Amino acid sequence: MSVVPFSDSIALVCLVAALVVLLMTPACARSVGATFKYSLAGALALLVFVSLSNVLEHAGITTALDAYEDYAEVLFVPLVAYILLGRSMTEQLEAAEAAEEQTRREHALLMSVVDTAPSSILVADSEGNVWFANDEARRYVEQPGDGAPMVLVPGLRPVIARAVEAAPVRIVRRWAMLDGAERWFSISATRLTSSSDGGDHAVVAFQDVTERVAAEAELEEYREELEEQVDRRTSELLELNRQLTDANKTGQRLLANVSHEFRTPLNSIIGFTDLLLGETSGPLNAEQRRQLGFVNASGNQLLTIVESVLELARVEAGRGAVSLSVTELGHTVRDVVNPIGIIAEDRGITLTCVCEAAVTVWADVDKLGQIVRNLVTNAVKFTDPGGVVEVRLVVEVEEVLIQVADNGIGIAPEDQKRIFEAFEQVDRADRARVSGAGLGLSICRDLCGLLGYGLSLESEPGMGSTFTVHIPFEPDMAPTLVGETE
Amino acid sequence: MYQESEIVDLLMVLFLTPIMVVAYRVVTIRGKRWFAAAYLMTATGYVLTVLEGYVAAGVLNTLEHATYAFAGVLCLVGVTHVFRAARTETEGATL
Numbered sequence: 103m104s105v106v107p108f109s110d111s112i113a114l115v116c117l118v119a120a121l122v123v124l125l126m127t128p129a130c131a132r133s134v135g136a137t138f139k140y141s142l143a144g145a146l147a148l149l150v151f152v153s154l155s156n157v158l159e160h161a162g163i164t165t166a167l168d169a170y171e172d173y174a175e176v177l178f179v180p181l182v183a184y185i186l187l188g189r190s191m192t193e194q195l196e197a198a199e200a201a202e203e204q205t206r207r208e209h210a211l212l213m214s215v216v217d218t219a220p221s222s223i224l225v226a227d228s229e230g231n232v233w234f235a236n237d238e239a240r241r242y243v244e245q246p247g248d249g250a251p252m253v254l255v256p257g258l259r260p261v262i263a264r265a266v267e268a269a270p271v272r273i274v275r276r277w278a279m280l281d282g283a284e285r286w287f288s289i290s291a292t293r294l295t296s297s298s299d300g301g302d303h304a305v306v307a308f309q310d311v312t313e314r315v316a317a318e319a320e321l322e323e324y325r326e327e328l329e330e331q332v333d334r335r336t337s338e339l340l341e342l343n344r345q346l347t348d349a350n351k352t353g354q355r356l357l358a359n360v361s362h363e364f365r366t367p368l369n370s371i372i373g374f375t376d377l378l379l380g381e382t383s384g385p386l387n388a389e390q391r392r393q394l395g396f397v398n399a400s401g402n403q404l405l406t407i408v409e410s411v412l413e414l415a416r417v418e419a420g421r422g423a424v425s426l427s428v429t430e431l432g433h434t435v436r437d438v439v440n441p442i443g444i445i446a447e448d449r450g451i452t453l454t455c456v457c458e459a460a461v462t463v464w465a466d467v468d469k470l471g472q473i474v475r476n477l478v479t480n481a482v483k484f485t486d487p488g489g490v491v492e493v494r495l496v497v498e499v500e501e502v503l504i505q506v507a508d509n510g511i512g513i514a515p516e517d518q519k520r521i522f523e524a525f526e527q528v529d530r531a532d533r534a535r536v537s538g539a540g541l542g543l544s545i546c547r548d549l550c551g552l553l554g555y556g557l558s559l560e561s562e563p564g565m566g567s568t569f570t571v572h573i574p575f576e577p578d579m580a581p582t583l584v585g586e587t588e
Numbered sequence: 589m590y591q592e593s594e595i596v597d598l599l600m601v602l603f604l605t606p607i608m609v610v611a612y613r614v615v616t617i618r619g620k621r622w623f624a625a626a627y628l629m630t631a632t633g634y635v636l637t638v639l640e641g642y643v644a645a646g647v648l649n650t651l652e653h654a655t656y657a658f659a660g661v662l663c664l665v666g667v668t669h670v671f672r673a674a675r676t677e678t679e680g681a682t683l
Contacts, residue, residue: 113653123671182608183611
């Protein structure tokens with residue numbers, strides 16, 4: 103049995119089915135256009151016709167269609183070629199249209215951007231002919247009206263032409279316009295690489311920056327003026343500072359002189375009241391003794407203040423000559439503290455000196471003694487009866503500390519810096535009871551500065567205060583115990 | 589022996605197929621491989637038609653009709669792809 107009729111039958115059935123399915127396919131624009139659909143249907147119809155002819159022929163029904171079968175076969179290949187080429191051209195056309203539309207949209211967008219730009223943008227040649235200008239640039243171009251390219255206004259022509267010739271360039275130039283006014287322009291130019299007529303074209307962006315340049319010039323002028331003013335004021339301040347320094351020195355000198363002049367009569371007052379109180383000139387009654395005692399005490403108090411003022415003046419004037427010697431620190435401190443112990447005892451205050459750590463340092467004995475004396479006296483002065491004042495000598499690695507600690511009234515944090523200034527004292531209720539000019543700590547600070555010592559304070563109101571003198575060891579002098587020295 | 593129309597068919601295939609190959613590469617038809625295979629089957633049938641006039645007439649004739657059967661099946665598959673693509677696109681546009 104031949105398979106030919108069977109093959110023809112399969113071909114006929116499949117092709118008819120394909121034709122039916124294709125005719126049922128909706129002819130939408132993208133995947134199946136109407137032209138493609140019906141052209142393909144025509145090609146399938148030709149094959150159906152050939153298959154039908156073959157089936158009828160091999161089934162022995164008729165050969166009538168055989169005469170037309172050749173025409174169908176001849177038509178098939180060109181029809182397929184037509185379908186394929188037609189489809190290809192259609193798709194290319196659609197792609198070209200889409201690209202054109204895209205280009206048109208991008209061009210519109212670009213033109214919007216260029217026209218919205220605050221700068222003038224144009225395409226010009228070296229002769230000043232303008233081939234394109236955005237909205238802003240049209241203020242500077244003239245349109246002849248006869249189809250010729252636009253031209254720049256005469257005032258701008260040379261500067262743009264120069265920028266085109268020198269492109270790429272970025273310059274700021276001043277140019278005289280036709281009306282005589284001088285304008286500043288910031289110009290950037292870039293040569294066009296593909297010019298259609300092969301001439302020297304460039305994209306030029308420029309902006310009138312006259313106002314900005316004027317503002318910058320004004321700013322520069324103002325800056326120079328400001329600099330001059332600052333120089334002038336600095337000179338004035340320096341002069342004022344010199345005058346103040348001179349006035350301060352004069353004041354210190356005056357104060358020292360006045361204090362010095364006070365000392366002689368004060369010594370007379372104190373000396374004669376001592377004589378009177380010693381009853382060398384005759385006996386005194388109780389009232390006279392009491393009143394003379396007031397005079398004597400007030401005189402001594404005033405003398406102390408005067409001597410403090412003189413000392414401060416000496417230190418501030420830098421006249422306190424430093425005389426260094428190897429000093430056994432514990433001994434020096436004890437010598438100063440012991441006499442004050444009597445005063446402390448009178449006031450009911452316990453004064454102790456923990457100075458066993460015998461150590462030798464280079465020090466000015468007198469000045470160091472005065473520092474310790476002022477600190478201890480202050481502590482005793484501002485500690486209530488029944489309180490404790492302790493003087494400690496602490497040896498550390500790089501320094502020796504002399505600490506004067508009391509459990510007195512303490513000092514508020516806001517006062518801790520102020521009390522080191524001359525004539526400053528902490529306000530307290532019993533101030534009248536505590537005599538003094540507020541010079542002790544100031545003298546301590548200045549003397550410490552003179553000797554290269556540090557002076558610190560730790561205090562809490564109501565809990566007492568601890569003043570610490572930091573005496574650094576000299577680099578070539580390690581702390582030496584007296585025992586070791588011996 | 590051959591008929592004149594069979595020679596014309598063969599010449600058409602020989603001259604137009606290269607042009608169609610170029611177009612085939614750029615077009616975007618869903619299931620185009622199936623259509624290309626169907627076309628090649630048909631073109632092969634044309635060649636076999638001419639050859640059967642010279643050698644192995646029986647076998648080549650059988651093969652010729654078999655290629656037509658294959659071409660029919662391949663066309664049906666290709667059209668089915670086109671149908672599905674069009675349906676999908678139409679439904680997408682409707683939605």
